[in-house]
Amino acid sequence: MSSYKKRTIIVADTIKQMVVTENLKPGDRLPAETDLIQRFKMSKGTIREATRLLEAQGLIKTRTGPGGGCFVHEVSELRTIALLSNYFYFKNLNISDIYQIRKLLEPEVAGSLAGNLKKDQLKILNLIISEYQEEPLNEEQDRLHHESALKFHGCLADFANNSLLGFVIKFMAQMLTEVTVNRKLFRPTNYELWRRGLDFHRELLTALEIGDSNKAKKIMYEHMCVAEKLMLKQEAMVSTKLKEFG
Amino acid sequence: MSSYKKRTIIVADTIKQMVVTENLKPGDRLPAETDLIQRFKMSKGTIREATRLLEAQGLIKTRTGPGGGCFVHEVSELRTIALLSNYFYFKNLNISDIYQIRKLLEPEVAGSLAGNLKKDQLKILNLIISEYQEEPLNEEQDRLHHESALKFHGCLADFANNSLLGFVIKFMAQMLTEVTVNRKLFRPTNYELWRRGLDFHRELLTALEIGDSNKAKKIMYEHMCVAEKLMLKQEAMVSTKLKEFG
DNA sequence: ATCTATTTGTACGTATGTATT
């Protein structure tokens, strides 16, 4: 019940504050380990605990050797999504939860991108589509197709000007992957999901190219509705199977 | 270039895997420190580094004393939002980015809650509104009002059945707070933002109570639009001031 | 290209503190 703070926390907080008050940017140098030892009058171990804590959060990076030390670091998207996944691990998300959000956000992005994509961006999207244009012949291929299709959505999100919106969309895709993998929703192969998804993506790309914002929005919305329906069907089928044979 | 892994990481990963493969739930016990020391044949310090790593991620909790030890722990929402904030620290979000998402998600939640709130839930919402029903007399009060108003939105999000949607909305509110605080958007006091926000919240509560889903949705959407406009105005004013006097 | 100095990283052992039964 005291306001006592552990020494490692004091050091970590001080370094964090330093970044804010001195307006440090990624790549900027922080005091060396030996400096901190002297400044705080603490042992090497204690100081290292502090930097390790910040490193675990992805806020700093340390390098060994001459000219090495602690540097401000931008937290990576991958690590952030991983940490978010931990939070939702026990939350038992279901398909509909995810699609409720996707149905709202994905059409918005599609609409905002219509007519605003550069040639090389369209090229990239086409390239991604080509990764899943062939009919999947087995479960493994189906899974890979599914992953690539989600990459298509992630790519659209990256092209959006709103990094916050882009992040949320990519996170939704990640959660969807985790849910499908956890519940083994890839057996049997979902031919219809692949086939209709591919069609939607192609249509969407055309609408984006000609700059028809409303059409792009509409296609994406329908795409989300159909995908949700098919995944729910798959889910129902899998759970029936589990009841029968599990 | 080797697949060498630090001993602490090996221990941490092994424990993580244990949670997944044994399908452990929050509160379940993990091996005690002394057990792990024997099992891995490592020093106490090394083992502690591993558990500390997992604790930093919020995945486990350790308790001292007899019967103490490591326990599986559900990552807290607060901590998760804090980690997410780190990610966006260098991303330079702006008001419009945040409101683009709020305008899509908040009305959806409002609509879904109409007619579905229990009496005690309505009571809680009323109580929160009472926290900012008096006119703010100074900057500090204005800031507190603003915080309480965001709590109102967070509470609605909690009442939604979709925990994912609720989380995203609460995160948006948090980002909004950080942006306003960082850019010192609280001076001068934004009387209009408070006044109109209060009115919208009251109207919304009525719509939720009588179960008019469409009206609730519409009110919330308008609320978002007005709030965005007022905050952008405030932002423009602040930046003008900075140019003149900064 | 090798050696050297520098700077962080890992691990151990130990002493003492704190929380819980």
Place this chain on the structure above:
DNA sequence: AAATACATACGTACAAATAGA
């Protein structure tokens, strides 16, 4: 009050990485 089990912190020794001579 005592026993238990984790928490914090220190100091030390050696390992690994790296820049520069």
